[in-house]
Amino acid sequence: MEAAVEYLSNYMDKKLINEFEMLLGKGRVLSETEELLCYSYDATSKDFMPDAVVFPLNAEEISKIVKLCLKYNTPVVGRGSGSGFSGGSLPLKGGVVVSFTKMNRILQLDEENMFVTVEPGIINADLKSYLSEKGYFYPPDPASYEFSTIGGNVAECSGGPAAVKYGVTKDYVAVLEVITGEGEIIDTGSKTVKNVSGYNLTQLFTGSEGTLGLFSKITLKILSKPEANSLILVSFDDINNGFNAAISLLKLRDRPSMLEFMDKSSIESVKGYFKSDIIKIDGNFLFIVEADGSREEVDKSIGEYEKILKEFSPIFLFVSGKDEDKKVIMDARKAISPSLRKYGDLKINNDIAVPINKIPGMLSFLEETSRKYDIPIINFGHFGDGNIHVNIMLDKNNAEMVRKGESAKYDILKKTVELGGSLSGEHGIGLEKKEFMKLKYGDYYMNVLKNIKKAFDPQNIINPGKIF
Amino acid sequence: MKNKYEEHNSTYLNCVHCGKCLPVCPSYSIGLNEFFSPRGRVRLVLTDNADKLPLRASKVAESMSACLLCGRCVKICPNDVKIDELVIDEKIKLNELAVRAFSIDKFALKALRNKRKVLLKSALKIANIPVIEKLAGRYAPNPEGKPFIADSDLIFNADAAAMQAPSGNHPALRAPLLERREVIGESIDTSLENPRSLLLKKSGVIRQSADEDCKNIFTAGYFGGCVFNNIYPQISADTVTSLTKNGIEVFVPKTQGCCGLPFISSGDVKSFRELALNNARAFKDKNLDYIVTSCASCSYSINKLYPLYFDANGEGYAEVRQFSEKLLNIWSFFKELEKKGVKIKTGKLKKETEAVFHIPCHLSNMEGFKPSSANENLIGEAGFIADKITGLELKPLKYNYCCGNGGMFNIRHYDLSKEITRRKFEEIKEASPQEILTSCSGCIFSLKDQKGILKKNESLKVSHLINVYAESLKE
Numbered sequence: 001m002e003a004a005v006e007y008l009s010n011y012m013d014k015k016l017i018n019e020f021e022m023l024l025g026k027g028r029v030l031s032e033t034e035e036l037l038c039y040s041y042d043a044t045s046k047d048f049m050p051d052a053v054v055f056p057l058n059a060e061e062i063s064k065i066v067k068l069c070l071k072y073n074t075p076v077v078g079r080g081s082g083s084g085f086s087g088g089s090l091p092l093k094g095g096v097v098v099s100f101t102k103m104n105r106i107l108q109l110d111e112e113n114m115f116v117t118v119e120p121g122i123i124n125a126d127l128k129s130y131l132s133e134k135g136y137f138y139p140p141d142p143a144s145y146e147f148s149t150i151g152g153n154v155a156e157c158s159g160g161p162a163a164v165k166y167g168v169t170k171d172y173v174a175v176l177e178v179i180t181g182e183g184e185i186i187d188t189g190s191k192t193v194k195n196v197s198g199y200n201l202t203q204l205f206t207g208s209e210g211t212l213g214l215f216s217k218i219t220l221k222i223l224s225k226p227e228a229n230s231l232i233l234v235s236f237d238d239i240n241n242g243f244n245a246a247i248s249l250l251k252l253r254d255r256p257s258m259l260e261f262m263d264k265s266s267i268e269s270v271k272g273y274f275k276s277d278i279i280k281i282d283g284n285f286l287f288i289v290e291a292d293g294s295r296e297e298v299d300k301s302i303g304e305y306e307k308i309l310k311e312f313s314p315i316f317l318f319v320s321g322k323d324e325d326k327k328v329i330m331d332a333r334k335a336i337s338p339s340l341r342k343y344g345d346l347k348i349n350n351d352i353a354v355p356i357n358k359i360p361g362m363l364s365f366l367e368e369t370s371r372k373y374d375i376p377i378i379n380f381g382h383f384g385d386g387n388i389h390v391n392i393m394l395d396k397n398n399a400e401m402v403r404k405g406e407s408a409k410y411d412i413l414k415k416t417v418e419l420g421g422s423l424s425g426e427h428g429i430g431l432e433k434k435e436f437m438k439l440k441y442g443d444y445y446m447n448v449l450k451n452i453k454k455a456f457d458p459q460n461i462i463n464p465g466k467i468f
Numbered sequence: 469m470k471n472k473y474e475e476h477n478s479t480y481l482n483c484v485h486c487g488k489c490l491p492v493c494p495s496y497s498i499g500l501n502e503f504f505s506p507r508g509r510v511r512l513v514l515t516d517n518a519d520k521l522p523l524r525a526s527k528v529a530e531s532m533s534a535c536l537l538c539g540r541c542v543k544i545c546p547n548d549v550k551i552d553e554l555v556i557d558e559k560i561k562l563n564e565l566a567v568r569a570f571s572i573d574k575f576a577l578k579a580l581r582n583k584r585k586v587l588l589k590s591a592l593k594i595a596n597i598p599v600i601e602k603l604a605g606r607y608a609p610n611p612e613g614k615p616f617i618a619d620s621d622l623i624f625n626a627d628a629a630a631m632q633a634p635s636g637n638h639p640a641l642r643a644p645l646l647e648r649r650e651v652i653g654e655s656i657d658t659s660l661e662n663p664r665s666l667l668l669k670k671s672g673v674i675r676q677s678a679d680e681d682c683k684n685i686f687t688a689g690y691f692g693g694c695v696f697n698n699i700y701p702q703i704s705a706d707t708v709t710s711l712t713k714n715g716i717e718v719f720v721p722k723t724q725g726c727c728g729l730p731f732i733s734s735g736d737v738k739s740f741r742e743l744a745l746n747n748a749r750a751f752k753d754k755n756l757d758y759i760v761t762s763c764a765s766c767s768y769s770i771n772k773l774y775p776l777y778f779d780a781n782g783e784g785y786a787e788v789r790q791f792s793e794k795l796l797n798i799w800s801f802f803k804e805l806e807k808k809g810v811k812i813k814t815g816k817l818k819k820e821t822e823a824v825f826h827i828p829c830h831l832s833n834m835e836g837f838k839p840s841s842a843n844e845n846l847i848g849e850a851g852f853i854a855d856k857i858t859g860l861e862l863k864p865l866k867y868n869y870c871c872g873n874g875g876m877f878n879i880r881h882y883d884l885s886k887e888i889t890r891r892k893f894e895e896i897k898e899a900s901p902q903e904i905l906t907s908c909s910g911c912i913f914s915l916k917d918q919k920g921i922l923k924k925n926e927s928l929k930v931s932h933l934i935n936v937y938a939e940s941l942k943e
Contacts, residue, residue, distance in 0.1 A: 341547070
């Protein structure tokens with residue numbers, strides 16, 4: 001149940017806008033309808049109008065913004081690039097959107113301890129390229145890394161193909177400066193690997209979907225940049241062979257740094273869409289495998305992978321370390337999304353994760369579900385962490401079909417929980433999967449979550465209406 | 469070919485608001501405010517068209533007018549949303565509503581519309597009137613020479629550098645010219661002096677000696693565009709020189725005018741059509757193998773936009789479409805010649821030069837272009853000509869940011885434009901070149917207008933790559 005809080009929504013007090021303007025200056029407050037409209041959406045199909053958008057530049061300003069919102073009892077929602085897939089940055093109940101885009105500086109590169117401290121609005125790719133020039137590496141690489149912000153990545157605990165070897169965002173967040181729902185500025189954690197001093201709030205905030213506070217400073221662990229990488233594209237007719245081949249690669253000491261898969265449905269989808277002279281998109285189970293490290297390590301690993309993969313009778317295997325070939329391979333992977341359009345104009349996009357050994361079971365369940373409801377379901381994902389992107393493709397104007405799609409989504413999430421998996425691997429619950437939380441968690445557990453939120457945000461003004 | 473009148477641009481319905489267009493948008497990059505972003509513009513148009521919310525035309529115009537029409541968002545969009553066309557359509561709509569945001573343009577544009585006699589300088593001055601004190605004529609650059617296009621049609625070829633020929637579809641355009649007069653260069657035959665030769669001398673084209681074996685393989689029409697005709701005529705002259713030296717006969721019709729881009733980017737579709745038709749007719753029935761322009765924005769306007777704004781069954785469509793399909797930007801043209809087996813000449817610079825090539829947003833490579841050299845990898849088809857210039861070393865630019873010009877954008881939003889140019893100069897500075905090269909009139913405007921952006925009075929020379937190529941062919 002929603003807390004019985006009456007928000008100012010939709011007719012925000014002009015006085016609050018004035019106070020924001022006094023605090024930040026007119027240039028950093030938006031309040032006209034046409035401007036607000038441009039902050040009413042993210043990458044989901046839902047939209048909610050905010051009442052104001054503010055652009056703070058530091059923690060003190062954010063604290064003052066939150067305190068003003070407390071005074072006027074107005075919701076506060078953080079927003080990076082608004083590229084989320086779960087509605088995390090949408091002002092569900094109106095209120096103030098805090099845009100972090102102007103807080104995009106790199107504050108400190110600590111080369112001795114190997115940490116970088118940034119403001120939350122920096123684009124993931126900008127951080128990556130800055131570090132790369134200095135010989136360092138920040139691995140988490142969500143598909144949106146070229147345009148999503150680090151703040152958003154931390155809030156949603158984003159992952160990407162690199163997760164198989166390097167883990168996800170939470171594995172890199174060391175310290176957060178957070179403004180709580182009471183407007184207090186707190187600092188979590190320290191730049192040490194070992195840290196047992198009270199609860200691990202850094203990890204709690206990471207993936208909290210912006211519901212516990214607003215970040216103002218983020219310190220991330222960094223690694224040395226791998227010198228080289230090579231790719232293998234391999235496909236199998238026999239799903240079990242493909243599965244076993246991939247499992248064998250994961251058992252190696254030098255794991256692949258990427259192990260992306262396409263199942264029959266996505267292979268079909270891309271086949272007719274993507275043309276290349278050098279690679280063949282075919283079969284029933286296809287992998288893109290990457291090895292990174294020093295040139296010698298890469299060559300050694302690739303040789304090893306190739307040998308193993310060949311034991312499982314692949315129908316196609318292509319190896320290359322050349323940039324132009326790697327681009328073609330990655331383009332084939334990137335072609336999945338646009339190739340889906342031919343199946344329908346409405347996509348229900350789920351990012352379930354199941355234990356790796358349940359992947360084949362899940363994929364055959366998805367195939368059955370697609371048949372059962374007679375709707376296209378196209379799947380691909382990150383094999384190394386069992387994260388499957390399930391795309392239910394529908395015709396927006398066909399109400400019957402949309403209803404079937406919703407039922408299919410329910411069946412799939414239910415099955416995911418049965419298989420011991422997670423409702424969301426990397427997009428978050430937000431608005432999109434709120435109703436499915438009960439598939440996994442009982443009342444007691446949900447209450448614990450709510451009480452945690454209450455501890456940081458007693459007035460329930462920080463991103464209300466998300467997760468539960 | 470799809471056409472505005474056959475099919476309304478509904479690609480915006482494919483927008484899934486993923487946000488991929490944000491970092492590539494120059495207008496977003498300045499304020500990081502989504503009201504000035506491709507995604508924001510799509511949402512404004514969508515809401516306006518669906519009549520979901522009462523939106524004020526003047527406010528919508530604010531967002532649209534800050535779009536540079538650079539097309540970077542279109543290139544990166546995974547769902548093929550034609551955002552540039554969408555913005556143009558919205559501007560046409562706003563123009564019809566006579567929204568004030570565009571009324572400044574009107575005065576300026578009126579001056580430009582005067583067909584051949586393009587009063588660009590006056591147009592730019594007029595555009596500045598409301599803010600004239602602040603701007604003090606900053607972007608009314610002085611012409612660097614007399615206009616290139618003459619009072620009559622011109623023909624330049626390998627036999628004599630410049631010849632004036634009868635206009636119209638005259639067989640003389642094909643046949644070797646009877647009166648071979650060397651009217652350009654140091655040895656002017658004064659005995660043959662006539663009023664024309666003086667005029668042609670002024671055009672600055674470099675003579676090509678007649679004993680070369682590569683003469684007049686193809687005939688190409690040259691479309692100059694306002695800026696390369698009026699403000700920087702040397703670029704036109706050097707383009708023609710580079711072509712004739714490679715054995716291309718060049719025809720320059722006198723009746724060509726502005727490509728129309730400033731008009732369509734202000735929503736004035738009527739004038740845009742008039743200009744498009746005028747240009748198409750200027751080059752019509754002249755037995756031309758190709759039509760070439762050395763301005764990237766003109767080629768964007770002609771190749772991409774011309775056919776979209778004519779009724780497929782209506783007057784002028786066939787002519788305009790034919791013109792549009794025949795026109796190539798200068799770099800694509802050289803690549804095309806290479807494909808046809810023409811060996812493109814190599815030149816040598818007297819002094820070795822390290823330069824950067826600013827890739828204009830409107831410069832696009834031919835479909836299926838695959839880079840085959842380091843320079844082509846770096847800058848696309850233009851790299852092919854850079855390869856032909858011994859002594860020119862291209863240095864990479866890290867991001868290839870937009871220069872901030874955006875045609876009318878630069879006039880309407882000079883301060884924003886300058887911010888974008890500043891960012892461009894930061895990456896240029898990092899590359900520390902001796903010279904900046906590019907191939908678009910707008911980019912040259914903004915890059916030359918660099919005073920105060922680079923500190924310590926560092927003033928870098930800005931040229932068209934074709935200037936450098938023509939220079940290298942001098943020896």
